[in-house]
Amino acid sequence: MHEDIKAGDLIVANHSSYIDILHLFTFYSPVFVEIVRVSNNDNQPALLRIIPFHHALFKTGEYPQTGASDPNGSMSLTQICKLAKKNHWGPVVIFPEGTTTNGRALLQFVDPHGLFDVHDPNFSWDRIRIHVFGFRYIYLDYSPTYTVGGKLSHLIGLAAQYVNTLSVNICRYNPSNFQETNRDNKGTQQVTRSEAIRKLLVQVTQLKQTSLGIKDKRDFFDAWAAKMEQRTNN
Numbered sequence: 001m002h003e004d005i006k007a008g009d010l011i012v013a014n015h016s017s018y019i020d021i022l023h024l025f026t027f028y029s030p031v032f033v034e035i036v037r038v039s040n041n042d043n044q045p046a047l048l049r050i051i052p053f054h055h056a057l058f059k060t061g062e063y064p065q066t067g068a069s070d071p072n073g074s075m076s077l078t079q080i081c082k083l084a085k086k087n088h089w090g091p092v093v094i095f096p097e098g099t100t101t102n103g104r105a106l107l108q109f110v111d112p113h114g115l116f117d118v119h120d121p122n123f124s125w126d127r128i129r130i131h132v133f134g135f136r137y138i139y140l141d142y143s144p145t146y147t148v149g150g151k152l153s154h155l156i157g158l159a160a161q162y163v164n165t166l167s168v169n170i171c172r173y174n175p176s177n178f179q180e181t182n183r184d185n186k187g188t189q190q191v192t193r194s195e196a197i198r199k200l201l202v203q204v205t206q207l208k209q210t211s212l213g214i215k216d217k218r219d220f221f222d223a224w225a226a227k228m229e230q231r232t233n234n
Contacts, residue, residue: 004172005131008085008092010077012197013133014205015095016103016145018060019166020135025053030093031084032056036065036074039114045076046114048094061146063221064099064214078120081128091131096197098214103137103145106201108213112194125193129173132197134204138165148224169204 005011005028013020024030032055037047050073051059075083081092098110109115119125137144142161146154158164171177178196202209 005091006085006129007088007090008081009129009131009173010081011091011093011131011133012201013093013095014101014106014135014201014207015060015097015099016101016135016147017137018057018146018151019137019144020095021053021057021060023135023166023168024093024133028093029090031080031089031091032093033077033080034059035094035098035110035115038111039118042113043118044114045078045118045120046111047074048077048080049074050080058151061100061148061151064217076118076120077115078123078125078128082123099217100145100147101217102147103135103143103207105208105210105212106205107210107217109194109198110214112198113192116194116197117192130177130193130197131173132171132200132204134169134171134201134206136167136169136205136207138167139163148221169206171200171204 011024011028011030013024021032024032032051032053033048034051034056035046036049039046077092077094084090084092094115096109096112096115097107099107101107116125140161140163142157144158144164144166177200178191178193198209
């Protein structure tokens, strides 16, 4: 693990391929989480669940879910970071878009307020160091990004390509990233944590922020499944 990224730190990243998972696992041995339930009001955090590496790897590109029927074992993001720090598990990784993209733009965060802005009286956000990662893939013909379809066929196509390049830009923790100076320079004004993270993710990925979100990804999945079924019937 890089010395400046410690157990209990939070890594926030965009997500467009299972290769993201492999890179993070290889270099940081992190704790992966999935969003299982969004917040229902302004005072309740979103709920997440710790998942093992192989689960994070194989769920890449699956139909995105945020409403688990069984939320047992789920916690807030701050609670998970607290446990990871206490038990020396490694940094915590979250993909706030909640699904993979084609690597050409960013989706809206799933429940940004519930993930990043709700106050936890048991573990302050001020005790969590946030690092923002931006993944981008440079390729010739076959895209390493993975959104839908067979993983094995995608991996074979990727391995057959002569050159695949992963660019990783990192904005490491700095408290000033979550403050903005007033125009009169008489002090600083706190910005919402979710908005600060979103802006940093746009900067490190150099990707456009779209108005699309996880619902649009579900619609895409449904259309793709209907198309595949039609091909099978024909």
